[in-house]
Amino acid sequence: MSSVLQTELGRLFDAGRLREPRGFESAAAEVVVEPASLDEIGELVRKCERDRICVAPIGACRTLRCLRSAPVSAGVSLIQMAGVIAHEPDDMTVVVGAGATLAALEAVLARHGQHLPVDPPFPDQTTVGAMLGAAHSGLTRLSAGTVRDFLIGVQFVGHGGKAVRGGGRVVKNVAGYDLMKVMIGSFGTLGIITEATFKLRPLPELYAIAIGYHCAPAEAFETGFRLHDALALLHLELLSPGIRTPLTREGQYLLAAGVGGNRKDADYQLEEIRRLQPGTLILEGADARRFYRVLRDAELPQAPLRMQIAALPRQLPSCLDRPGLQFRAHAAAGVAQLALDDAETAAGIRRAAADARGHARVLSLQPALRGLIPIFDQPPSGALKLMRRLKAAFDPAGIFNPGCFVGGI
Amino acid sequence: MEDGLRGSGIDSGLRADLEALVGADAVVSRRSELKVYECDGWTIEKNAPDLLVMPRSTEQVSAILRLLHRRGVAFVPRGAGTGLSGGCLPLAAPVMICTSRMNRIVSIDLSNRRVEVQPGVVNLHVTDAVRPQGYFYAPDPSSQSACTIGGNIAENSGGPHTLKYGVTANHVLGVELVLPDGEVVELGGPAEEKLGYDLAGAVVGSEGTVGIVTRATLRLMRAPQSYRTMLALFDDVDTATRAVSKIIADGMVPGAIEMMDRLIIGAVEAAFHVGFPPGAGAALIVELDGLAAGLDDHASRAAELMRSCGARSVELARDEAQRQLLWKARKRAFGAVGRLASNYATQDGVVPRTRLPDILREITAIAARYRLRIGNVFHAGDGNIHPIVLYEERDADETRRAIEAGREILKACLAMGGSLTGEHGIGVEKLAEMPLLFSPDDLRVMAELRAVFDPDNRSNPGKVLPRPGSCVEVSAPRRQVPL
Amino acid sequence: MQSNQPQQKRGPARDVVDYELLFDCVHCGLCLEACPTYILTRAEMDSPRGRIYQMKALAEARLDADADVVRHLDFCLGCRGCETACPSGVRYGALIEQTRAWIENNYRRPLSDRVRRWLIGALFPYPSRLRAALTPLAIIERAGLRPLLQRAMPRGLREWIELVPALTGNGARSSTAPAPDGRGPVAVHHGCVAQVLADSANRSAERLLGAAGYKVVPLPRTVCCGALDLHSGNRRRALEFARANVRAIEQSGAEYVISTASGCSTAMAEYGELLKDDPELAQSARDVSARVKELSLLLAGERQPATRRFECVVTYHDACHLAHGMGIREQPRALLRSIPGVKLVEMEMPDLCCGSAGTYNLTHPQAARELAQRKADAIAATGVDYVVLANPGCQFQIAAELRRRGARIKVMHLADFVAMAVFNGNEAKYSDRIS
Structure with a gap:
């Protein structure tokens, strides 16, 4: 063949x-x-x-x-279409080929003190197209949002081989239907994304991380929620003991809150964190930036099955309330990735996420488990019907990555 | 009368059936009463519906749409009718469905920062409901004291503070949508991740063409600890624009940056006596918000940057009352301009922010060419301009020139890499310009997306996308309070 | 900028309103949520924007004055809340008054409507007639049978009677000798309904002004201010009343004129506009309008009489015409806050009409009742001891609603409340005593 x-x-x-x-x-x-x-x-x-x-x-x-x-x-592979097509530093927008890696994009933007504040793990391996197609996000989603909040224009090749554009190159634009939203998280099932236009943000003046250690996840979450309510955190990550970082302490849950702004903003927040979480360890400057990369790329331990769940933020702890469960959580955003041993546990987690008004998705699984557990949850029937119609409209021949998305789309 | 019947399927039987579904007090069929529904904030084109229905629940909306589906009757949804592009003007839709009576806040979940509302809830009432606890709903169109969440979702509304906080699409997590055939579907949900295609995202900004949203889950935000609001005066818009770029490039993300030009400054001063000195060529309102601790440093840094760019004066609002006065001057600038002429037309275009001086020069040239007065008050931070063309609607020639000038301004925006609309929507107003921005393939795919929801083209037909080969002629520009 | 020679402006087909005023409205809709009737029905026809649209259509003869149009225009309370919300300075109050006058001349109302309107017009502006009409009720009240009577009445009528405050003792003469060399002079216009049903506010105002060092002069020959007629479209009689009042006020030599009814204050403050085409009185009317002040303004600052400490929690209800017509919001609140011990808390939408609106609670009892209920809800949510306001109509309306639900919140006129604090008076002397 x-x-x-x-x-x-x-x-x-x-x-x-x-x-x-x-x-x-x-x-x-x-x-x-x-x-x-x-x-x-x-x-x-x-x-x-x-x-x-x-x-x-x-x-x-x-x-x-x-x-x-x-x-x-x-x-x-869009490795040949990986260039930064237009970076307008003063307008704070960038047009980039979908084959570009996030690391390459970041390097261009950083020269002007800017960034695209969407930070999925391993930017050197993650292409812009993959980030859009799989709706990848990272820790700063708490303060900045996800790629859906930064994509202002998209180009893709759809059925008939026609190139189609949605949006534009300006940061505020409501002309026409929002094709950006449709393409984000479509997992290659509607066409091939070739180019993206993003709005950008300035890099924060200062960045610091406050790290706390907790014996139990419930206590760590509670502290995290308190910090989130009182301050303007850039991120709030909770790592279970099995996720190894240079700062991991045996058997302890690591809570990492990122703060930014100017000196006074940062000092005020760090002070508050120390008050609310005694024993906080503070990283600043290069140390903070180094540990940020560790947090961003923190990997779940090897496991037969890895999942991501999204739930109402305050209900996330109840979804993760299983002895010994290894996870990393974007705590206040209500999103977590988990390492699981078997399909049965995964099914339980999936039910818990649904009870918390969310859902679960398999990130990786051993071949033996394939077929035992669906990759995606099933959307409600009305929504699924529309999704099928959308697929049929955008891909009448059924050639774009068929058969592996929600509901078998 | 001009409000003739365009669609088919309207007869007294339909009225009786609708009354049976929702009660007689929720169906309006007298022509004299329907007349007030013949336009929204865009008053150039008018067309009254044949019937108006005012449902109170999702079940009623669903029953109404099932009935219309069976009879093949098209409909147009309406919120408070504050839209500025004719989004709820019935083009080929005999039945108007007004959601103003669905104005219940269904639930408030502060710990998860979510609120569920019916579509007729007024934008500002969402914030009012959670303000005492220190939260707010971010999108703040100037009509926020009257416009509804349903309308905001249809138009993907913005506002001055979208510079930092984003537009409606960034704050709607899920919707309950009644499809044009009456089926009720749940799209999206309160969690941050999407399951399957982001159809809720596609519904936002679809201008009422995909059915009727009957419930929405919105994200709430924690209110900033504090604000610093500054008024800076410049000799001209070029230097003011440079100052805007400087501030943003410096790493700050202000809550809002609003600009007024000479004509507007004069009008505002004459109407409200805010204290603008005569002769200032541009005024900036810069608002910073966030943690109280660092805000003074941010503010003095922003002031310093503006002075270094040549600001004549930079003044910090001393207290909340002064801050409110500045915002009142800004938000009522349109009213003040309305006092200079009996009519005015507001455009809504976007350019890359650095092209602001260019587009403003172009607007000045267009004004001279068409012998019109045009003022500018706009969201400088995101390049969203609102040129206000003054004219007299009873002077046919001047009216024609005002329309032409508006179109030229939009074309100039597109030539600079901009867009037709930053927040008012396409509606009927800018249908004719859509092909200038999008290729036939782009428009075809958008039509396919629309048909996913509304295969029979019965939900607000004739909007957003121009019919291939047709060109909508707009007869006169609008007069309104924009943004 | 080059100016153009405007072509002939198209004029209106009918002389309904001052046509040019209609063009101030840009159809933005910001008035919707400020309009009590829109809040009730959430229908465009019952909004200020929708009514202006109907007026314009009437003027342009695109619409005829039929029962529907008249119903929607009648439904307006005339509170002018929309004027506060309007960014374009639309003079809605003037527009609705003119339109109503046109309707009265161009539309034949059903008989029952005409009778009711005639009755209201023949009774309320004339204190002697109103007193006579209320005599039976006063007798019943003196006999202690009023609660019984109210219970025995059918609901619609009962709600009307409930609006009437206690009639006994209300006209007690308790005037103060005016300070002979005082500032001022000030005259208190006693109004028509007010002097029958809320005279204590007039007396309190006079006492307070005297205590503040003003010379209080009487206004012997004044009549109803004319607001009632203006709002119901009887412009001719309104003009007659206005002329009589202008003459009387001019003769009194008063430097300031106040009324304890905000609707009357506003009406008098607009005499200049109303009589601007009067060959004889135009100038005098302008002078008189300029002299109209609000009580709290005259009692502000150094002139404020000393008050005793008075521990209580108070909320202030903005009477429509005071807030929306004259823009007076802060001064009465400042006056209240200046009383030691008084804690002022705000209710939700303090300037939303309570439904009283002149005779609205007589012509539109159901809508008026719904608005009263909203107002009572807002007041109850504050947990106050007193609601203070500066208009007798609001006082009757709100007091009746609070009584119905058995709330222990007292409703007092600003003049009475301040007088109570200044003169260490007995609350019973001033407040509404039916409970």
Whole structure:
């Protein structure tokens, strides 16, 4: 199959645009295409539609290989479309190719004291397209929001191979339907995102982290909520003892509150934190920035199954109330990632999240567990019906990463 | 009368059926009464509905829409009718469904910072309900004392403080939507992550074309500990714009940065005697909010930056009363301008912030070319301009020139990489300009998205997207209090 | 900027209102939530914006004065809350008055309507007639049978009677000798209904002014201020009343004129506008209007008579015409706060009409009652001992509603409340005593 497909696609592309999947890419795609233009992607899509070839953007393949039980025929890597197309420092906007990694983008922006305050783990491996497609976010979602709050324009290649734009390049814009919202978190099922325009924020003047240790998660959460209510925290991370960082203490839950602003803002907040959480450890300057990266990339321990749950923030503790559960939580945002041993526990967690008006999603799982536990929760039937209609409207041939999204979309 | 029947399926039977569903006091069918519903804040085009229904519950909305679905009748949703682009003008919709009576705050959950409201709840009433506990609902359009959450969701409303806090789309987590066939669906929810496609996000800003939102889950925010509000005066808008860029580049994110130009300053001073010196070419209202501890330092830094850019004077509001006075001057600037001419038309365009001096120069040139007076009061922080074109609606030639000038301004915005609307919506007003901003493929995909919700095109038909090949002619500009 | 030669302006087809005033409205809708009737029905026809739209349509003959239009225009309380909310300075009060006058001349009301309006118009502006009409009730009250009577009445009538405060003793003469060399001079316009039903406020005001060092002069030949007629469209008689009052006030030599009824104050403050085309009295009317003040203004600052300490919690209700018509909100509150021991707390929407609105509670009892209930809810939520206000109509309306629910909150006129503090008076002497 793979070689037949390669031959077929080879007629469309230069030899340099096609390659074999590398490493774990093979779990996600049979052939990898590296198009360099909208036209090439358009050609590819039209070909796929004609011949019913499944296609999906792969990014670094970390999400796709979990989603898919079988690889798509053609994986699209946008490594050739990874440039910063326009950075307007004074307007604080940037247009960037979807293949760019967040690390590359960050490097360009930081030169002007700016950043895109969406910080999923491993920015050197996460592409802009992957961040949008999988709605990745990170710890600063508490204060800054998620990518949905910063994406002001999007371009994607949809059915018929046509390039489509939504939004624009200005920070405030309500012209037309919000295609940005539709594409974020669509997991490659509606088209191939090729370009994104973001609004940016200035880097904070100062940044410090206040770390506290707690014996039990309930107590850690309570302290965290108190801090969140009293202050303007940049982030509030809670790591269970099994998530190893250089500052982890044996058997203790680590609560890391980020503060920013000017000197007085920071001092006031650190003082308040010390008052509300005796024994707080403060990191500032380079130490704080170093530990921020540790927090951002903190990995769950190896486990058969990893999940992310979202719930009403105050109900999150009850979802995680299981002895020995290893998790990292964006505590006040009501989002947590968990390491689990089996499908049964996962099902229990899923029920708990639903009770807390939220839901759960599998982030990774051992092959043996595939099929035993659905990747996504089932949306309510009315919503799912609309989602199916949306899929049918945007992907009438059913070629964009089919069969692995909610409700089997 | 001009409010003739455009759709089909209206007969006395429909009225009786609707009355059976919602009660006679919730159906309006007399022409003299329907007349007041013939336009919203955009008064140029007028068309009264044939029937008005004022449901009180989701069940009633659903029953109404099922009935209309069976009969193939189109409808237009309406909130408080404060929209500025004709969003609730019935184009080809005989039945208007007004949600003003669905004005209950369903639940308040302060610990999770969520509030659930019916669509007819007035924007400001959400904040009023949680202010004593130190919370607020962030989007604050100038009509916030009257406009409804349902209308805000339809138009994705903004306001002065969206610079820091974002627009409606950033604060709506979930909606209960009644589809045009009457089915009730739950989209999104109170959790921060989405399950499946972000359909709630697609509903926000859809201008009433996807059904009727009957409940919304909104995010509340903690009220800032303190505010510092400054008034800075400049010789011209160029230097004022440079100051805006300087402040933002410095790492501060002010709650709001609002600008007024010479004409507006003069009008405001004449009407309210705020104390603006004569001859100032531009005034900035800069509001910083946040933790009390560092706010003075931020404020003095912002003042210093503005002075370094050539501000003639920078004055800090001494107390809450002075702060309120500044905001009153800003928010009532339109009223003040209304006193200079019997009509005015407000445009709503966006340019990249650094192009503000260019677009303002362009507006001055357009004003001269069309022999009109145009004032500017706008959200400088996000490049959202509101040129106010003064005219006399009973002078046909001047009216025509005012319309033309407005269109030229919008085209100039687009030429600078901007947009047609920052917060008023497309409605009927800017339909004709949509193809200048979006390609046929963009518009086709948007139409496909719309059809997901409304395959029969019965929910506010004729809005947002121009019908291919058609061109809506707008006959005169509007007069209104914008933003 | 180059000016254009405007073409011939299109004029209105009918002389309903001052047509140019209609163009101040930009249809923004900011008035909606400030309008009590919109709050009740949430229908555009019952909003200020919707009414202006109807007026314009009437003027342009796009709409005829039918029962629906008249119903919606009648439904307006005339509170002018919309004027406070309006950013464009629309003079709604003037517009609705003019429209109502036009309706009275161009629309034939049903018989029952005409009878009721005639009765109100023939009775209320004339204190002697009103006293005579209330005599039976006064006799019953003196016999101690009023509660019995009220219970025996059908509901609609009972609610009307409940609005009438205690009639006995209310006209007690307790005037103070005016300070002979005092400042001023000040005259208190006693009003029409007020002098029958709320005379204690007039007396208290006179005593307070005397104590503050003003010379209080009488106003012997004044009549009803005309507000009642203006609001119901009887412009002709309103003009007659206005002329009589202008002459009387001019003759009195008063430098300041006050009324304890805010609607009357506003009406008199607008005589200048009302009589601007009067060949004889235009100038005098302007002078008189300029002399109209609010009691709290005259008692402010150094002139304020010394008060005793008076421990209580108070909320202040803004009478519509005082707040929206004359823009007086802060002075009465300042006066209250200046009394040692008084703690002033604010209710929700203190300037939303209580439903009294002249004779509105007689013509639209149901809407008036709903507004009274909202007002009583807002007051009850504050937990105060007293509601203080500066208009007898509001006083009757709010007191009746609070009595109905058995609340122990006292409703007092500002003049009476301050007099009680200044003269260490007995509350019973001033407040509404039916409970």
